[in-house]
Amino acid sequence: MLHNYFTIAWRNILKHKLFSLVNIFGLSVGIAFTLLIAIYVWQERSINSELKNAGNQYIIQSKWKTDGLGYELCTLAALPQALKKEYPQLVANYYHWDGVSWNISKGDKHFRENLQIGDGSFIKMYGFKLLYGDAATALNDPFSVVITADRAIKYFGKTDVVGQTLTIESSTGVKHDFMVTGVLAKYRKNSVTDVTERSNSNIFLPTLAAKFLGRDLESWNNAIVIGLLELQKGVKPADLENPMKRLIKANASPQIAANLSPYLVDLQSYYRENGINKRMLYTLSGIALFILLMAIINFVNICISRSSQRMKEMGIRKVLGGLRKQLIAQFLTEAVLMVLIATLLSLGVYAIAKPYFADLLTTEMTGVLSFPFYFYFLLVLFALIIGLIAGLYPALVLSSLKSTDSLKGKRDKVKDNIFFRKSLTTFQFATAAIALSAAIIISSQVNLFFGGDLGFDKDYVVYAQVPRNWSAIGVERIEDVRYQLSQLNQVRSTTVSWEIPDGNSSGSLQVYKTTDTKNQAFASTLLLADNQYAKTYNIRLKAGEFFKQFYSRADSNLVVINEKQSKALGFKYPKDAIGKQFNVVDGEPSTICGVVADFRFGPMVGDIPPMTFVNLNRQVLYRFMSIKLKPGNIQADIAALQTKWAQLLPGAPFEYAFMDDAIAKMYKTEIQLKKASYIATILAIIIVSLGVLGLISLSIQKRIKEIGVRKVLGSSVKGIILLFLKDFLGVVVIAGIIACPLTYWMMNRWLESYSVKTPLTVLPFSIAIFSLVILTSLVIILQTIKAATANPIDSLRTE
Incomplete structure (x- = not known):
């Protein structure tokens, strides 16, 4: 029986190719966009999860009473080592490092690289793997260096390079050869090697090299060092609050001791540029959720609008002995099959869009075959749930009709809650209006960053490190x-x-x-x-x-x-x-x-x-x-x-950039949000257009005889088109009334953090609503003009 359900469902999908294509495509795009966002959020939230003893790993943060006295990200250089030495019952291990950008050369190859000068505990403490070299001794010598596999290929053309040398220039201009003692295997993004975007490190030096490079990793007054701790099992961050305060009071300057309050953040919840990234993740998650809801609503609406065309089929099935539960099962099978197809298609869309999306967010994206197992389970569960939701309503309504009503095609016998479905469409329009007006405001603010009065002239300025x-x-x-x-x-x-x-x-x-x-x-x-x-x-x-x-x-x-x-x-x-x-x-x-x-x-x-x-x-x-x-x-x-x-x-490499690039890095998150808002707006408009298409299609089907009567009584094509425009443009207006205050509130909150901000005028909201009115009008006109110009005899003679 199940085989028959799927066979008939597949035939119906092929029979109504255009309807099936529109419905499946709309849902697959929504699912693919949600997948892209979900994978990105999952990757960002799982940063540091692969570190050894991740549950006991912490980063020391600094809270300063006086703004501008120090960086929240950093700590005092001597603090991590002192904590391990004085409180071994609390601290199992430590790693502190200083990040520098330096000239490195091999023969005639000269590059500027981000170096990390830190303790030898680096490799074992976090469980990093060496392709070549001994982890226990790799960072023992002051002139040793551990590099990543990609840097080994960059400088030597191969990865087996232990014993080879790289030349590094000191802060006094003296050059010295450093022997490669280890080659790191590729690791996932983490907050040890990549604590900030600017300090993404691929070359690691021992603390003994700090003197040669003119860096300080021992002073109590150096407050620009990254400090990390591994706590003993059972020890909580609160247990180190007083020990840290005591050590700072006893060793640091009175000014630092009076202003600094250190605290620990576990690496399982911390990741680079913590606050900004979290806000970005929440924003992207919200956008993805609304796009997915729009796609689901669109899918359900179109399924319902097309289902009433099958009334005669339901009547014939009943006359031939079909049971109601079989009819319900048929509708549900068709809906679930369509969602499954859309879900499979979304994986292909994901694979195609992945490199572009990764470029947009300047990150690496996991491939389809690399998803965790539970992701596939969730996709199948999603298809079942959405398919049941989409198919349940038409299945219950059409299967409950009398055989005679079904055979006569009496659509007026179908209890259709137009108000409910117009409410869903209003939600779609409101979401599209919010996305479009928000995109305009975000774009205006980002343009202000580059075109506003900065107090200096950035045009035609290039810069390079020397x-x-x-x-x-x-x-x-x-x-x-x-x-x-x-x-x-x-x-x-x-x-x-x-x-x-x-x-x-x-x-x-x-x-x-x-x-x-x-x-x-x-x-x-x-x-x-x-x-x-x-x-x-x-x-x-x-x-x-x-x-x-x-x-x-x-x-x-x-x-x-x-x-x-x-x-x-x-x-x-x-x-x-x-x-x-x-x-x-x-x-x-x-x-x-x-x-x-x-x-x-x-x-x-x-x-x-x-x-x-x-x-x-x-x-x-x-x-x-x-x-x-x-x-x-x-x-x-x-x-x-x-x-x-x-x-x-x-x-010395001439690795130059324009000041526009530097400003773009400052506003990286805002620029990403701007691009994401453009994508969300385009998707929202596509989905809302399909939603209007589905709803107007149902309305025309239900009122086809009314159209015929109106034409017989002398109504013009223009009058019939205006009849449908009146109904649906009201939905757009209501959606605009809902969207405008919501968008104003959200954008006002977003702009609060900027001292120079774009004014919130009526223009973005007017553009958004006017654009949706024009778009909706075009869809309705194109859909109704065929019915309005058809011969009224064709619609009236069936009864």
């Missing part, structure tokens, strides 16, 4: 390189600095007026740059000068501040600050030589903070060369830069 020689001689040499590059015809100006305007500063200073006490100090973002920074980025000077044209030791205490800091120090006008001093906690007083206009150094979140520019010659740290090009042939200009760079800095 080799480090953090000494007075090193600064002199890199400034000479900067000067020679600035003499190119294609270049307007150049500058050397530690920071570019991407939100990543070298830290902060605690500053206060000379008439105040240390207790009244406030945080000021520290920026390290030479005297060409303001010129290159076109930062407006309000008073004074951006350092002296020629540096001398007597000018070492000169600084440049922004307007925000000038006001915080009590100066009414920028010119009043020139030549005045302010104090720095744990530092020497600084003299103000210039005041610049406030500019957006980081994202448009919160107010612009106070800023202090310190000259590179005073604090000899630098990373970037920023180059302002003249408008013209960009490709030719870059080629000329590369040639000159190779002459001046042989062996």
Whole structure:
């Protein structure tokens, strides 16, 4: 019997090819999109799950009383090791590391890589596998290095490279060979090697290499180190609160001890950029849920709308002895089969869309054959449930009709809850209106990030990291390189600095007026740059000068501040600050030589903070060369830069990027959300169009004789079309009334975190509703025009 059900179901699907194609395609697209989001969320939520003893692994986070004093992600360099040494009954193991971006070379191959300088416990503590090398001794020697398999291929063309060497340059310009002592097998994304997007590491050095590279992994005053702990079984994070406080109070500076409150976050719930990623996951999950609901509603609506065409078939089956339960089983089988086909098709759509979606979210996506077993079980269960929901209503209604009514095709005998199904369609329209208006608002805000007034000029600015020689001689040499590059015809100006305007500063200073006490100090973002920074980025000077044209030791205490800091120090006008001093906690007083206009150094979140520019010659740290090009042939200009760079800095890769790229990285989540909202809008519009198609089809079927009567009585084609438009455009208007306040509330909440935001006007909502009205009108006109122009005799003679 079951075989017959499936045979008849398959024949009916083939008999109504267009209907079947539309219904199956709409549902499969909804399922595929939900699968893409579900797999992405599952991957993100399962970060760190494959680490050894994942349930006992923690990362130390920092809560600072004074904003800007330190990073939440980092901890004090000496804390993890001290906890293991002083409290072995609580801490089973530790790993702390410092991330740096450095020049690495092998022969004539030169690249800039993210290095991780950390403890030898790295491999065993987290269960990473070595393809080659001994995990117990791989990081024992100060000049040893462990690399990933892809880096082995990149530098050597093979993975069996233990005993080979890579050349690394120190912060003083000295080069040294590091022997490869281990090659790591490929591992899943985790918060140990990939704690932030910028610190994604593929090359690992021992803590003994820190001295050569000029890094500090032992100081109690270094608060920019990643600290991780493995706790003993049964130990809870709360058990380490007091031990951490005691160690910090006993060893760190009074200022740090008074402001820092460390806490532990387990790696099973922590992943990179915690808060932002979670909000992104929740948002994407919500979008996927609504798209899936729309697809299901559309599927159910179309199934019901088409089912009434089979009334005569039901009548004949009953006359020939068919039982009601058999008729119900037939309808349910057909619905379940269609959902199963749609689900299988969605796997193909997933496979096709996966690389594009992975590129959109800048991540790797699991292939169809790599899904966990329970995913397939859930898909089958989903198909059964949706099939039963879609088939149950028409099955119960049509199987309950009398045989005579069914054979006569009396559709008025079918109890059809139009209000319920129009409510479902209203939900679809409201969702589409929310998606479309939200996409417009998100796009407007993202465009504001790039086109708004940032306070500096990002156009035609390229930047690249330079080799480090953090000494007075090193600064002199890199400034000479900067000067020679600035003499190119294609270049307007150049500058050397530690920071570019991407939100990543070298830290902060605690500053206060000379008439105040240390207790009244406030945080000021520290920026390290030479005297060409303001010129290159076109930062407006309000008073004074951006350092002296020629540096001398007597000018070492000169600084440049922004307007925000000038006001915080009590100066009414920028010119009043020139030549005045302010104090720095744990530092020497600084003299103000210039005041610049406030500019957006980081994202448009919160107010612009106070800023202090310190000259590179005073604090000899630098990373970037920023180059302002003249408008013209960009490709030719870059080629000329590369040639000159190779002459001046042989062996240093010219891995450049435009400032637009740096800003895009700052707003990566927002840009992803913008692209996702576009995709969701397109899908929502497709699905709502199919929903209208199904509902208008049912309405025409039910009112076909009414159309015939109206035509006989003189009604025009236009009048019949307007009759249907009136019914369905009302649904769009109601959906708009529901969607507008919901969208306004959601977008207002989303925009709250930005200090500069796009205004919420009526325009996005008007565009969304007007677009849906036009789309719905087109679908209705195309669907009804055939019925309106048909011969009324064909619809009236059946009775």
